[in-house]
Amino acid sequence: MMLFTAVVFFLVSLLRLSNSRPSLDYSENRFPMENDSEEVRLAAIKRLLEVFGMEDPPAFPGRGHKQPPQYMLDLYNTVADVDGVTKNPTLLEGNxxxxxxxxxxxxxxxxxxxxxxxxxxxxxxxxxxxxxxxxxxxxxxxxxxxxxxxxxxxxxxxxxxxxxxxxxxxxxxxxxxxxxxxxxxxxxxxxxxxxxxxxxxxxxxxxxxxxxxxxxxxxxxxxxxxxxxxxxxxxxxxxxxxDGRRVTSPEGALKGSDDSQDGPKLPLNRLTLPGPGHRSARSIDYDEDPDRKPCQKLPLYVDFEEIGWSGWIVSPRGYNAYHCKGSCPFPLGQNMRPTNHATVQSIINALKLTKGIETPCCVPDKLFSINLLYFDDDENVVLKQYDDMVAGSCGCH
Missing domain, CATH: 2.60.310.10 (Haemocyanin C-terminal domain)
Structure with a gap:
């Protein structure tokens, strides 16, 4: 029995040593990480194409030698601002x-x-x-x-x-x-x-x-x-x-966004995990931690050139999607643009009446559409409007 215990202790020691010892063959560690990163990048771009209603990017070599029709350029400038955001959703027939x-x-x-x-x-x-x-x-x-x-x-x-x-x-x-x-x-x-x-x-x-x-x-x-x-x-x-993708009403779109948050997800102000030497939440300086600031709209720029789409997209070169970040502390003021449900949830959380009830989340409560002007596979120019692409304002929901 003592011999068996010693053998087990020796094997466990070897396992710990092998796990703690850095590998001498750096390529074994580096390449899998690079492959994983490239795989994630390709999957992310594929998902972004799906958002824009495409399976693959148009096989257009570049727009340098071909000019879009002036009519399409004028139409784009009529319905969209310099960032591609729709000026008035009623200006364009269809999408x-x-x-x-x-x-x-x-x-x-x-x-x-x-x-x-x-x-x-x-x-x-x-x-x-x-x-x-x-x-x-x-x-x-x-x-x-x-x-x-x-x-x-x-x-x-x-x-x-x-x-x-x-x-x-x-x-x-x-x-x-x-x-x-x-x-x-x-x-x-x-x-x-x-x-x-x-x-x-x-x-x-x-x-x-x-x-x-x-x-x-x-x-x-x-x-x-x-x-x-x-x-x-x-x-x-x-x-x-x-193409049938147009959302019937902004309210319906926002309800869909709220439904997507069902499940064991933490609010945005809880996603930052404390690291070594990090002070407790009680002693955090309010101005130092952005997660402790009130719910607000922050920039989030999507650069089509960095993604590799500048060859077939005419306008815009990119756009500011914005994102919502910050806390929704009790009591929720009107500047937080809370829903009645969020107000009740905040009260229940503050009173600790029910276990597991978190504070409301900081999310977009108004969404705007953007317009893309691009070349398709046949070198035709297309103007397409996409709903719910830009956070117009944020609130506690």
């Missing part, structure tokens, strides 16, 4: 705007747009055909026609474009013959048909007629094409869609 350039580059007024990047769950709200009308040639300025009728047809049969059975009228209106600049035609009906059956997408045909219905010479009314004119004047299709 996604996609732009597509003409793929035919035809000499005729015929256009084709590849809509394969539009996801099946996106609801098409509005579709617009943007055409840049060129200034008439000098010899035609004094033409007797002052207005013309522009008609946009959805092609049903490429072999019968010149007969009524081969096309369907989707938009038509009068424009001045001698004007120049962008003209926009609503073609929602055609695009919805294409989304239902992708094989029905045979393109669009534009015709120009006098008020009497006589076909006009294309030299009289000319539209820029992608083949002969600057990229800033290329024919473009703009889709306003909604």
């Amino acid at each position: 996604t705007v996609r732009s597509f350039f003409d793929k035919l580059h035809s000499q005729q007024v015929e256009f084709m747009f590849n809509l394969s990047t539009v996801t099946r769950n996106e609801k098409v709200l509005t579709a617009e055909l943007h055409l840049f009308k060129l200034r008439p040639k000098a010899s035609l300025i004094f033409n007797r026609h002052h207005f013309c009728q522009i008609s946009v047809y959805q092609l049903l049969d490429n072999t019968k474009m010149n007969v009524s059975q081969g096309k369907k009228l989707v938009s038509s209106r009068l424009i001045p013959v001698h004007s120049n600049g962008w003209e926009v035609f609503t073609i929602t009906q055609a695009v919805r048909a294409w989304m239902t059956d992708e094989h029905s997408n045979l393109g669009l045909l534009v015709t120009v007629q006098t008020l009497a219905g006589i076909q006009l010479d294309m030299g009289t009314v000319r539209f820029a094409s992608g083949q002969k004119h600057h990229h800033s004047k290329q024919p473009m299709l703009v889709l306003f869609t909604d």
